[in-house]
Amino acid sequence: MGAAAPEPRPVAHEERDRVIITVTLNAAIDKSLSVPNFRIGRRHRTVEQRTMAGGKGVNVARSLMTLGQPVIATGFAGGATGTRIVEQLTQEQILNDFVRIGEESRTNTSVHDPTSGSETEINERGPAVTEAEAELFRDKLLYLARGAAIVVFAGSLPRGVEPGIYAELVRDLHKLGVTTMVDCEGEPMRLAVRAEPTVVSPNVLEAEELVGHEFHDEQDRVTAVRQLRELGARDAIITLPDGCVASLEVDGRPAAFRVLIEPREAVAAVGAGDAFLAGYVAARYTGSAPEECLRFGVACGAESIQRLGAGRIEPRGVERLLAEIDVQRVETPAEAL
Ligand SMILES: Nc1ncnc2c1ncn2[C@@H]1O[C@H](COP(=O)(O)OP(=O)(O)OP(=O)(O)O)[C@@H](O)[C@H]1O
Numbered sequence: 001m002g003a004a005a006p007e008p009r010p011v012a013h014e015e016r017d018r019v020i021i022t023v024t025l026n027a028a029i030d031k032s033l034s035v036p037n038f039r040i041g042r043r044h045r046t047v048e049q050r051t052m053a054g055g056k057g058v059n060v061a062r063s064l065m066t067l068g069q070p071v072i073a074t075g076f077a078g079g080a081t082g083t084r085i086v087e088q089l090t091q092e093q094i095l096n097d098f099v100r101i102g103e104e105s106r107t108n109t110s111v112h113d114p115t116s117g118s119e120t121e122i123n124e125r126g127p128a129v130t131e132a133e134a135e136l137f138r139d140k141l142l143y144l145a146r147g148a149a150i151v152v153f154a155g156s157l158p159r160g161v162e163p164g165i166y167a168e169l170v171r172d173l174h175k176l177g178v179t180t181m182v183d184c185e186g187e188p189m190r191l192a193v194r195a196e197p198t199v200v201s202p203n204v205l206e207a208e209e210l211v212g213h214e215f216h217d218e219q220d221r222v223t224a225v226r227q228l229r230e231l232g233a234r235d236a237i238i239t240l241p242d243g244c245v246a247s248l249e250v251d252g253r254p255a256a257f258r259v260l261i262e263p264r265e266a267v268a269a270v271g272a273g274d275a276f277l278a279g280y281v282a283a284r285y286t287g288s289a290p291e292e293c294l295r296f297g298v299a300c301g302a303e304s305i306q307r308l309g310a311g312r313i314e315p316r317g318v319e320r321l322l323a324e325i326d327v328q329r330v331e332t333p334a335e336a337l
């Protein structure tokens with residue numbers, strides 16, 4: 001506070017006495033309903049339901065907390081729903097520090113049909129954020145970041161927020177020597193990648209949108225992670241239901257990896273990407289080797305699909321899955337450059 005910003009450092013540090021911060025600008029109350037034989041236009045009763053604080057960054061924070069990592073969740077929270085988000089996080093013992101906004105935070109509803117396995121999501125449009133509120137958030141994040149090793153930006157933006165906000169914050173955080181991770185889609189992601197974040201982790205569809213074409217085979221996906229690096233990301237990961245493809249900097253050089261897991265039947269696959277990211281971040285934070293970070297991320301993603309509620313993982317289940325995951329180094333001629 002008040003002190004001049006330190007000189008930019010080319011390589012972000014990760015010190016154990018610093019925390020992980022997750023940013024959720026469009027935080028929500030997530031309602032997951034289990035409805036057998038769900039049919040459009042009919043009246044149903046739920047057989048199971050769960051209401052929890054959500055939004056991608058919040059889900060990542062939940063998984064990180066379960067994995068025993070120090071995490072603070074921040075973002076915007078508004079109205080009665082915003083109060084509920086903060087209360088639920090506090091109840092779950094997830095440290096949080098949100099900027100309160102004038103408009104009401106969203107409630108998102110997902111319907112899981114255990115009979116057909118289908119998942120239907122209905123996400124509310126969400127609040128509009130004023131320029132002054134956005135400015136307050138920026139100040140808060142940069143203040144919190146002084147005690148942070150990693151900042152994770154995950155999920156969509158509320159209305160009124162500039163699409164370049166993640167990009168701008170990534171640049172600011174790098175000046176403080178903080179590692180940044182971005183998982184979102186569309187214009188905010190396109191701009192963020194160009195701000196040279198430490199890691200991006202889109203899923204296949206999001207990655208196709210980013211590089212501007214569809215992937216037809218394994219080679220296309222490997223080329224795409226390299227393209228994401230060329231666009232600006234230092235490390236790029238594309239998640240898939242059967243694992244991930246990544247191009248990471250190893251000993252100062254790019255190395256491509258393919259991580260494979262046998263896809264299994266999901267109770268609820270929503271939020272698998274958030275659990276993946278939390279696992280990857282946790283492993284990276286504790287100093288694991290790059291390929292082990294990927295393995296741990298995939299184990300967390302795969303474990304999370306076995307229960308309702310995004311970001312809910314069971315660490316012992318994660319440990320059991322690790323042995324079933326195959327990590328291969330992909331040698332490509334272009335990698336040698
Ligand atoms: N059916 C499945 N079986 C095993 N692992 C899965 C399955 N679905 C997802 N995963 C794991 O979870 C990780 C993330 O999956 P995916 O790419 O589907 O996430 P996503 O589309 O970003 O999800 P969301 O945005 O809802 O969080 C993958 O790396 C994968 O290993």
Ligand SMILES: [Mg+2]
Pocket residue numbers: 183202203273274
């Ligand atoms: Mg995702």
